[in-house]
Amino acid sequence: MNCKKSFFSRLTTMAALFTLTGVVSAFGAEAPAAKPAEAVSPTTVVAKVDGIDITRGDVDRATKILLQQNRMTQPLDAETSKKVEEAALNQLIAKELLYQAGKKLEIKDIDKKVAERVAQGKARFPSTAEYEKMLKEVSMNDKDVETFTREELVIDNLLDKEVSSKITVTDAEAKKFYDDNLDKFKRGEMVRASHILIGVDKDATPEAKKQAKEKAEAILKKLKGGADFAALAKDDSTCPSKARGGDLGFFGRGQMVPEFEKAAFALKPGEISDVVETQFGYHIIKVTDKKAPETVKFDEVKERIDQYLKQQKVQQAIQQYIQELRGKAKVEILTP
Known part of the structure; x- marks a missing residue:
């Protein structure tokens, strides 16, 4: 389209x-x-x-x-x-x-x-x-x-x-626009997370869903035993982010499906979630960083303001x- x-x-x-x-x-x-x-x-x-x-x-x-x-x-x-x-x-x-x-x-x-x-x-x-x-x-x-x-x-x-x-x-025009519209440059809380996804179709049979969940729970058990999150993501995750060790980068509220978002924002940096079910399958989420709400600095948005x-x-x-x-x-x- x-x-x-x-x-x-x-x-x-x-x-x-x-x-x-x-x-x-x-x-x-x-x-x-x-x-x-x-x-x-x-x-x-x-x-x-x-x-x-x-x-x-x-x-x-x-x-x-x-x-x-x-x-x-x-x-x-x-x-x-x-x-x-x-x-x-x-x-x-x-x-x-x-x-x-x-x-x-x-x-x-x-x-x-x-x-x-x-x-x-x-x-x-x-x-x-x-x-x-x-x-x-x-x-x-x-x-x-x-x-x-x-x-x-x-x-x-x-x-x-x-x-x-x-x-x-001019730089002066861009700075004036920024100062006059500070409310437009406020950024809410953001979280950086990695995940391991055991994908399963939402319309899959109960048996297929059960097997996928059991696999996710087995991976979670390994993580609690000290296994490396990024290594397991590369080996077992079905999400393309596996190539980056499961890293999804920073994201704000409203960017992920509700179940995933709720779990991610409830974690502290370094913490790992229980198995989280979404329409995509079963996730294990690890939060690696968080950013508090802030006003984005002028230098970060100057180019976009100029445009x-x-x-x-x-x-x-x-x-x-x-x-x-x-x-x-x-x-x-x-x-x-």
């Missing part, structure tokens, strides 16, 4: 914009929704951007993709349907403005890059049949994919050179850039 959603974004050639809150609203009520699809031909022109046509079919396709992205599968009422169509048309207008501006910048080996990106997109699907099914769902074909991918590359190049590369975040603030600035800059392009272009909203 994730690969599909990602590819839907790419097929619109507006991946950088579709994920940015507010870009759609850059044109607001200026772009009224076209008439319902059944009332007009897909080839009917509903808008023009410097003479380039946007058709009813283009809007319908963009609308389908928006619905897919937002997982809106239920029938829409008239008002919601109108808003979705407005958003689709606004995106198409923004895309065309950016594409026309981007074509003025040279991209070396663009044909090769288009082919590579199309191939990467196809590779995200488990089979050719799944890929073709996706195309059918959004009324597209291979030629459309190639065209839209080319547009995406042109727009990405434009936004990188004209917008993103010019955006910076977040830059994204916010890029969103605003793209909106402003599109408005500037629109001010120089001739955009016509037509009534079919």
Whole structure:
């Protein structure tokens, strides 16, 4: 599902914009929704951007993709349907403005890059049949994919050179954001634990569960006798963490299944639990460290804050850039 959603974004050639809150609203009520699809031909022109046509079919396709992205599968009422169509048309207008501006910048080996990106997109699907099914769902074909991918590359190049590369975040801005939002950087109690899992399916027979539990109890007995936890984990655990001696690293509350979490947080560093049953089987847990609740230090989160603030600035800059392009272009909203 994730690969599909990602590819839907790419097929619109507006991946950088579709994920940015507010870009759609850059044109607001200026772009009224076209008439319902059944009332007009897909080839009917509903808008023009410097003479380039946007058709009813283009809007319908963009609308389908928006619905897919937002997982809106239920029938829409008239008002919601109108808003979705407005958003689709606004995106198409923004895309065309950016594409026309981007074509003025040279991209070396663009044909090769288009082919590579199309191939990467196809590779995200488990089979050719799944890929073709996706195309059918959004009324597209291979030629459309190639065209839209080319547009995406042109727009990405434009936004990188004209917008993103010019955006910076100062240390002072990052520190101010941190100081103003200290509540967002509080971290609850954390525990570091290792475990030995004797896996058994939750739907296994009573006899299989009994055997798995007995094996876990036998391992626990060895541990109480002084056996090395990491060595037994490597030998007997069915969890991939066995390669690390059962180490799961640090985790907070809500990250593990309830039974496991309750047992882990009840232990002190160095202590080993009794056999704990979860949906995955039977665990023996050893807590190796704990961290008390704390506020994460600025240096630990500075990079993430920088990325977040830059994204916010890029969103605003793209909106402003599109408005500037629109001010120089001739955009016509037509009534079919």
